[in-house]
Amino acid sequence: MFNLRSLDLNLLTVFEAIYELGTVSSAADRLALSQSATSHALARLREACNDELFVRTRLGLSPTPVAKEMYPAINKALDSLRATLTEASSFDPARSKRQFRISIPHPMGPFYALFTRSAVAAMAPDISLSFDTVTLPVNLENDLRGGIIDIAIDWLPIELGQFANKKLFDDRLVLVVRNGNPSVNAEVTMEDLGKREFVSLHRRGQIESTPTTIRELYKLGLNVVLYVSELLEVPTLVASTDLLGIFPASMAPLLERRLGLRVLALPIELPGVPIYMIWHQTRSNDAAHCWLRELVVAELCRRAFDTLAFDTLQNS
Numbered sequence: 001m002f003n004l005r006s007l008d009l010n011l012l013t014v015f016e017a018i019y020e021l022g023t024v025s026s027a028a029d030r031l032a033l034s035q036s037a038t039s040h041a042l043a044r045l046r047e048a049c050n051d052e053l054f055v056r057t058r059l060g061l062s063p064t065p066v067a068k069e070m071y072p073a074i075n076k077a078l079d080s081l082r083a084t085l086t087e088a089s090s091f092d093p094a095r096s097k098r099q100f101r102i103s104i105p106h107p108m109g110p111f112y113a114l115f116t117r118s119a120v121a122a123m124a125p126d127i128s129l130s131f132d133t134v135t136l137p138v139n140l141e142n143d144l145r146g147g148i149i150d151i152a153i154d155w156l157p158i159e160l161g162q163f164a165n166k167k168l169f170d171d172r173l174v175l176v177v178r179n180g181n182p183s184v185n186a187e188v189t190m191e192d193l194g195k196r197e198f199v200s201l202h203r204r205g206q207i208e209s210t211p212t213t214i215r216e217l218y219k220l221g222l223n224v225v226l227y228v229s230e231l232l233e234v235p236t237l238v239a240s241t242d243l244l245g246i247f248p249a250s251m252a253p254l255l256e257r258r259l260g261l262r263v264l265a266l267p268i269e270l271p272g273v274p275i276y277m278i279w280h281q282t283r284s285n286d287a288a289h290c291w292l293r294e295l296v297v298a299e300l301c302r303r304a305f306d307t308l309a310f311d312t313l314q315n316s
Helices: 010-021 026-029 035-049 066-091 109-121 142-146 212-219 235-238 248-260 288-316
Strands: 054-057 060-063 097-105 128-132 149-152 163-171 173-178 197-201 223-228 245-248 261-264 274-279
Touching: 010 026, 010 066, 010 223, 026 035, 035 173, 054 288, 060 066, 066 142, 097 197, 109 128, 142 163, 142 274, 149 288, 163 173, 163 248, 163 288, 173 235, 173 248, 197 235, 223 235, 223 248, 235 245, 235 261, 274 288
Parallel strands: 097 128, 097 149, 197 223
Antiparallel strands: 054 060, 149 274, 163 274, 173 245, 173 261
């Protein structure tokens, strides 16, 4: 296998220019080099490839079969490198073809994904987005660190020095009940809830790492008879049984309109649940990543404000 460490990669731009223009002088003009420097570069490349690469004809320099085979791969690699460096220095979302992956363990994940996708498509039609909305993500820290995941939207910050955690908004917890469930109404007390059966999400990580609100909820000692792996399973089961559930208020309008659930205030004061946008610090100054983060902040905060405001009005 050819050892790239022995090759000056600047020689590849000389090869590309000569291949496309057919003369050393024209290639030198394009690259802002002297003709002698360009000729010397071609000689070094010929030696490295053990092939003439170009032969002189009455029409100029004609590529050899080896050069014809080399050109498509070299041209593609240089074009990709030029595009990457251009985007790094002056990102233009309308022309970018970047690919991003966003993890959203928050229960609104599938809906936030659609909102974000639409917002990005309106401004940057060639940017590709993919989403992971699993409630219990595996290896999230490693995926963010390795660039597999660009951004995470979660209520569990990553308390390590190399990660950034930006709070987007404060969610809160509400009680969800099947319409027609005769055992629960707006005047429900904690004593009443102590007699009811609940469906709840499996715990994520150690209890010490969970938000204060979740820890306070655990202390209530509610009678959880069924644990599920995905938060969106909670309202589905509540809608078809007499089980009760605790859910983020940002989902209230959707739960009421789509599933016909009643959303009630909990008969106890609990602090809010902060929702964070998380990314690895190595991407903090990436112009494209900054643009995506700004869009996510604007879009998700607006959606959260709308839904939480709706819930406040419904329960006032």
